[in-house]
Amino acid sequence: MGLSKNEYDLLKQLVNNLDDNQKLDIANLLNTKKQKTKITKNEISKIYKSITTTKECPHCHSKHIIKCGKSSNKQKYYCKECNTYFIPTENTLLFNTKKDISVWATYMNCMLDKKSIRECAKICNISLKTSFNWRHKILDVLSNMMNDVKLNGIVESDETYTAISYKGNHKKSKTFIMPREPHKRGGDIHIRGLSKEQVCIFCSLNLNNLSYGKVSNLGKPNWKSIYNIIKDNIEKGSIFVTDDFSGYDKISDKLNLDHIAIKRGKHTNGTFNIQKMNNYHSQLKLFINGIFKGVSTKYLNNYIVYHNFVNISKSDKNKKTLDLQEYIFKTNCKDLIKGNMRPAIPA
Ligand SMILES: [Zn+2]
Structure with missing residues (x-):
């Protein structure tokens, strides 16, 4: 049952009039509906075969x-x-796990489908706690893959901000003390603008949709906090397109980048702009606040990696599924899993 030709034309017109965020919302709606999550026996035996065979020793290679x-x-x-x-x-993550590989593989499929922790738990028949732990174990390992990203060519970069969130840090926890009173409905007055209650996230993206992003600091960034994020992940000679924050000049000098600054109030400098980056940021916010209904600041870096992998990277879903399985099942993750060892807010 489809629409009539007239209805369809009307719908197309309506879609054309949506703003970027609304378009993304619709795209996500279409995406999650058509994808399958459960994996077949055949797929499982392939994965199993690939991870139980090896060509080298994990200790001395x-x-x-x-x-x-x-x-x-x-x-x-x-x-x-x-x-x-x-x-x-x-x-690897499969060492000492009590669950079968098929459950892990299904779990990763759920993640590619952007399912909530609760939905993943239900589909995989695991507890909420396990579902939560698995998500961050997988993302901790995936972060390691993202750390190898080398941006090149035309690289658009910009900061964006999100309010500090202590979601999931329990009120009754003995180790976690809320740095401020919890928000009371309506009553609270907050400092407007870039207060220290805003988390600064610095992201970069090139024309091939290679992306890299991390939480940099609270409030306004300085050149050093941004420099520390980007220094190992951008190639010399890249064209670094940013807004006109003065710190970017210094960073470009230090890293040998060709800097193109877009002046305040302008949208372009010659043929350069940071439109792709702006779209990236809207998509990231939709991912964090729309699809996952807010993410604790503590886990923001993991969700940036997650976003980059599922929303930004260009390969199709099948390729992503295989890449993710291959990487997660084969990577030595002994020193990668952070568990409780992550700060509630950036220093
Ligand atoms: Zn050996």
Whole structure:
């Protein structure tokens, strides 16, 4: 049952008149409806095969390895170079997990579909707590992949702000003390503008949709906080397109970038603009506040990585699914999982 030709034309006209945020909203609506989440047995056996076979030793990276029996149904290997026994999932997220790989794979599919922690828990038949922990374990590991991003070509960069959120930091917690009184409905007066209650997020994006972003500080940024975010993730000689905040000059000098500043009140400088970046920011905010109904400041960095992976990166969903499985199931994550070791707010 579709629309008549007239109705369809009318709908197209209406869609054309939407603003960017509304367009994204509709796009997300269409996306989540058509995707499947459950994975087939065939897919599972492929994943299983790929992660239980290995070509090198996880300890010394030698290729001189031989299969040697199974331990609790997992293929064991022996490395002739460093004389160690190992199983390929050692130190990955699958090591010591009580759940089957298929549950993890389904969970990651749910994440690609931007399902809430609660929905993921229901679909995967795991507890809310496990669902929450898995989400951040997966994102902690994925952050590591994002840390390798090297932006090149024309790179648009800008800051955006979001209010500090202590969501999920329980009132009764013994270790967490609210730095201010919780908001009372209506009564509170807050400092307008860029107060220290605003979290500054600095993001960059190139024309190929490679992106990188992180929380930089509270309130207005200085050049150093931005420099520290971007310094390892942009190639020398890139064209760095920003607004006219003076700190960007210094950063461009230090990193050997060709700086193009868009003057206040202008939208372009020659053929350059930061329109793509502005769209990125609206999309990020929709992701955080619309789809996930607000994210605790503590977990913002993880959600930026999540956003970059599902919304910004250009590859199609199948490719993303495979990339995510490959990366999550094979990465040594021993030192990557942050657990409770993350500050409630940026320093
Ligand atoms: Zn070895």
